[in-house]
Amino acid sequence: MIREFSSADVTFIVLAVRWTLILSAIAFAGGALGGLLVALARTSASKVLRRASAGFIQVFQGTPLLMQLFLVYFGLAVIGLPIDPLLAAAVALTLHASAYLGEIWRGSIEAVPSGQTEAATALALSYPHRMRHVVLPQAMRIATAPTVGFLVQLIKGTSLASIIGFTELTRAGQIINNATFKPFLVFGTVAALYFILCWPLSLMARRLEARMRLAVTR
Template sequence: MIREFSSADVLFIVMAVRWTLILSAIAFAGGAIGGLIIALARTSGNVWLRGFSAGFIRLFQGTPLLMQLFLVYFGLAVMGFPINPLIAAAIALTLHASAYLGEIWRGSIDAVPSGQSEASFALSLSYFNRMRYVVLPQAMRLSVAPTVGFLVQLIKGTSLASIIGFAELTRAGQIVNNATFQPFLVFGIVAALYFILCWPLSVLSRRLEARMRLAITR
């Protein structure tokens, strides 16, 4: 039975923002760890590590995030390992973020002038110390803007978790719309909340990119 849209519905939608933020934080934190491992593997001297990391990136960048969510959630259930939607979404989004952040950070590592690595090698620094003290600090500075830009995409990507029943912002909007049949109003509120979450990050990303271009031209 269709009912009237009320302030309680607005509160329900707004409260769902916390689950979008929680899922985004988990996926970004896990993706940062996985992405760093992938980036280091892609730039290592080991052929097997480079091949594995390249295949990982191609797999997760070349397949839809929605399919990855389905495979984790329904695939594990078919194999006898049912998990709740939050864990399934966190795993899928972490793998997704690992591939993209790994490629972003690999590009940043490659962008560090080769003379820096050569100088640290001449000083007999180990690979670990060369990366820790010379290459990664410079690469991190180069990667800040694209990393923030990807975080915006990740926040928006959490909306796909609604497909497997996870009650984040988009799913909350679907629940309210099914009860009130006010799609323009309900999803207008949902869109506004996504805008509030993502717009400041988008502005920050553009400013960081502009600052980086200015620093390069000087």
């Protein structure tokens, strides 16, 4: 039975924002750790590590995130390992974020002037110490803007978790729309909430990028 769109429905949708934020935080934290490992592997002297990390990036950048969600959620169930929708979404998004952040950070590491590495090598610093004390601090400044920009994409990407039944912001909108059949009001509210979440981060990314360009021209 179709009913009216009410303030209780708005509250239900707004409360679902917390699950979008929780999923985004888990995926970004896991992706940051995985991305760092991928970036270090991509820039290491080991050909095996470089090829393995490049293959990982190609797989997860070359396939749709939706397919990755399906493979984790339904694939594990097929082999007798049923998985909770939140955990499935977190795993898939973490792998997705690891591939993209790994490539972003690989580019940032390689953007550090080679003279910095050569100077650290001349001071007899080991590879871990060169990366920790010389290369990574500089690479982090370069990577900040694109990393924040990717976080915006990750927050929006969590909407795909609705396909596997996880009740985040988009899924909450679908539930309310099925009950009220007011798609403009319901999904207009959902879109407004995504905008509120993502717009400040987009502004931050642009400002950081502009600041970085200014620092380079000085």
